[in-house]
Amino acid sequence: AVMMTKEKYVAIYCRVSTEDQNVQQQANFCREWFTNNGYAVKKVIRDTESGRLPLTKRRRFGKLLEESLMGKFNFFGIYNLDRLTRNWDDVTLIEKHFRENWNKCQLISTSDPIDLSNASGRFMFRIRMATSCFMPEDMREKQRIGIERARKQGKYRGGKPGRTWAKNRK
Numbered sequence: 001a002v003m004m005t006k007e008k009y010v011a012i013y014c015r016v017s018t019e020d021q022n023v024q025q026q027a028n029f030c031r032e033w034f035t036n037n038g039y040a041v042k043k044v045i046r047d048t049e050s051g052r053l054p055l056t057k058r059r060r061f062g063k064l065l066e067e068s069l070m071g072k073f074n075f076f077g078i079y080n081l082d083r084l085t086r087n088w089d090d091v092t093l094i095e096k097h098f099r100e101n102w103n104k105c106q107l108i109s110t111s112d113p114i115d116l117s118n119a120s121g122r123f124m125f126r127i128r129m130a131t132s133c134f135m136p137e138d139m140r141e142k143q144r145i146g147i148e149r150a151r152k153q154g155k156y157r158g159g160k161p162g163r164t165w166a167k168n169r170k
Contacts, residue, residue, distance in 0.1 A: 010039040010075040010108070011064055015047040015083050023048060026079050033110045034077050042073045055090040065097055068105035080111040081125075082132035091129040095122065 012034060014026040023046045031041055047060045055061050068076055076098070078084060084094055098107045099116045107114050112128055115121030150156035 008039045008075060009042050009073040010034050010077040011042050011067065011073040012044045012077040013047065013061065013064055013083070014044065014079065015049075026083070030077060030079055030110060039075060039077070054087060055085055055093055068097075069101060071104065074105050075108050076105055078107070078109050080109050081114070081128050086132050086135070088130075088133045091126070091133065095125060095129075 012027065012030045014023050014030060016023045016026060027044050027046050031044060034041055045060050045064055047058060049058050049060070064076065067073070085091060094107070095116060098105070099122065102117045107116065114125055116125060147156055
């Protein structure tokens, strides 16, 4: 599905997962990548809200989605898909928004091919997003199992696992 307009205006959305990651580094990379690939960068949003926060509660993301319908830009740029969310409910929201508005604004990533205009493209998007959502869920399940085992062995009493573990290793 090719868009009618020749101008490629992009709004870039950047988000990092942890406090020790640098959202500005991601923003700089994206600005350079989109510029080098023929896009005019209209704005760069640096979101510091947690990825665990549902998209509907992330103010900057919501505003950008609204603007994507107003014609302020025709591409919504991201570094990669997992920067959007790792929550399956949000994946459905994102796919629906861009699928229904693909002729107005397309989702584009510096590292993932995305085409929500056809069944094959949507299938690939869903597989990629399923992988992104699976990883943190799987990690949390394994953490719970490990904490429960440590608790039964008397090595974990609550708080941050690393600190508690260090105290109990005497």
